[in-house]
Amino acid sequence: MVSWSAxxxxxxxxxxxxxxxxxRPDPRRTARLVxxxxxxxxxxxxxxxxxxxxxxxxxxxxxxxxxxRRRIDDLxxxxxxxxxxxxxxxxxxxLDRIVPMRQCLCVLVDHGCTGLDPLPPRMxxxxxxxxxxxxxxxxxxxxxxxxxxxxxxxxxIGTIEEHCSWIHTKIRHPDVIKTWLRRNAANSAADDTTSxxxxxxxxxxxxGALFAFFSAPPSDSGVFALFYAAxxxxxxxxxxxxxxxxxxxxxxFTPREADVLRAGLLGExxxxxxxxxxxxxxxxxxxxxxxxxxxxxxxxxxxxxxFARVMHNLGKL
Numbered sequence: 001m002v003s004w005s006a007x008x009x010x011x012x013x014x015x016x017x018x019x020x021x022x023x024r025p026d027p028r029r030t031a032r033l034v035x036x037x038x039x040x041x042x043x044x045x046x047x048x049x050x051x052x053x054x055x056x057x058x059x060x061x062x063x064x065x066x067x068x069r070r071r072i073d074d075l076x077x078x079x080x081x082x083x084x085x086x087x088x089x090x091x092x093x094x095l096d097r098i099v100p101m102r103q104c105l106c107v108l109v110d111h112g113c114t115g116l117d118p119l120p121p122r123m124x125x126x127x128x129x130x131x132x133x134x135x136x137x138x139x140x141x142x143x144x145x146x147x148x149x150x151x152x153x154x155x156x157i158g159t160i161e162e163h164c165s166w167i168h169t170k171i172r173h174p175d176v177i178k179t180w181l182r183r184n185a186a187n188s189a190a191d192d193t194t195s196x197x198x199x200x201x202x203x204x205x206x207x208g209a210l211f212a213f214f215s216a217p218p219s220d221s222g223v224f225a226l227f228y229a230a231x232x233x234x235x236x237x238x239x240x241x242x243x244x245x246x247x248x249x250x251x252x253f254t255p256r257e258a259d260v261l262r263a264g265l266l267g268e269x270x271x272x273x274x275x276x277x278x279x280x281x282x283x284x285x286x287x288x289x290x291x292x293x294x295x296x297x298x299x300x301x302x303x304x305x306x307f308a309r310v311m312h313n314l315g316k317l
Contacts, residue, residue, distance in 0.1 A: 063224045072098060072225065076232035080239040091233070092126030098229050099222040101212045102194070103127045103187065105135070106201055106233055107146055108208035112313045115306030116205070116299065119241060124233075127211075131184055138176040145177075145198045149209040155223055156198040160185040163196055184213060199226050203234035204245070204314040244298040248314055251294065260287045262317050264308040 064072075075094040082090050095104055105125040110118055123132050139146075144167060149156055156163070160181050167174045167181075185194040195214040202208070210230040212218075218226065239245055253261065256277075263273040270288075274281045288304040295307055302310075311317050 063221070064228055068225065069228060072229050072232060076229055077236050079233065079236040082240075088124050088126060091124050095212070095226075095229060099212070099218055099226050101214050101218075103184070103213050105132060105211045106208065106230070106237075107135075107211070108201060108203075108206045108234060108237055109150075111205060111207040112309065113205045114309050115302040116242075116310065121208075122237060122241070124237070125211075127184065128187060131180070131187060134183065135180055138180055143177060144171055145211075146209045149198045149200045150202070150207040153200050153202075155200065155227055156196075157217065157223060158196065159217075160194050160196055163198075184211075197223060197226060199223070199230045201230035201234040203231070203238040205242070205310070206234050206238055208234065244296040245314070247296045248311065249316070251311070251316065253316070257287060257291075258317060260284060261291065261304075261308040261311060264288070264305040265312055265317070267305065 075097060079087065079091060079094070091106065092104055095101065103126045105123060105127040108122045110116075121136065123136065125132075127135075135143075145156060145163065148154065158166075163181055164174075164178045167177050171177075181196070184196075195217045197210075197212045197214065197218055199210045199212065200208075201210045210226065210233065212226060259277055260273065260279075263277065268276075270281050270284045273279075274284045277284075291304045291307055292302075295302055308317065
């Protein structure tokens with residue numbers, strides 16, 4: 001399960017503003033996409049936030065009951081073993097049982113997987129195949145909606161036109177992305193009021209986003225449920241593509257072994273690691289050989305320092 005931290009839950013802001021990393025305000029809100037408007041005018045949809053009396057922000061999971069989280073887990077995690085010809089349809093049907101929507105597209109790309117064989121972007125969902133191909137051809141990993149959601153850990157919610165207005169002000173050549181959004185809106189509804197939620201989808205070794213198209217703006221509770229479901233989708237897809245992650249997650253390290261692996265993350269020479277940990281160089285090399293022998297054969301040849309980076313991304317260090 002993806003863990004949450006205050007850093008990951010950085011405070012979302014309206015899409016038209018830019019807040020430096022070091023001065024982000026209160027990290028207990030989620031973002032609402034709105035076009036430029038006078039300062040005193042109220043946004044069309046309220047900003048998602050915790051209730052005044054709620055517990056400190058710990059991500060969408062803290063806003064969901066344990067029963068709902070269990071239900072989402074039961075719906076999403078079986079996708080890892082679903083037959084390929086059923087996967088897209090099942091993904092859409094299972095999401096629709098959580099938050100009713102018109103269509104969806106989940107885009108996942110590798111992140112921080114140095115040493116592992118790279119995988120091309122993966123796309124799954126009920127969106128028409130020709131629109132998925134259009135997205136892959138025109139946008140791929142350059143979509144600012146995808147990048148902002150996946151990198152800044154923020155849900156972005158608004159109408160298609162609100163998304164287009166923000167894109168128009170932020171990038172030099174917005175036409176291809178606006179065309180893709182409007183093609184999807186036309187495929188979802190007869191007018192331009194279709195709402196779009198771009199929700200981060202993160203596993204241990206993947207970053208991406210879930211694009212969900214609605215006929216009306218989703219409720220706050222629906223967005224929180226979608227947010228949690230997107231993380232479970234990412235995990236299920238990782239286990240589907242790289243089954244050996246099960247073995248990596250089952251690994252256990254002694255405190256000394258964990259210290260050596262963490263030191264390897266910094267790229268220090270063996271003698272510096274030995275000096276800092278109070279060990280001999282031979283002992284450090286012994287540990288690195290031991291780690292290399294523990295790596296699942298399906299991964300292939302991977303250096304111990306790269307292995308440490310993968311384990312760090314999986315939350316094991």
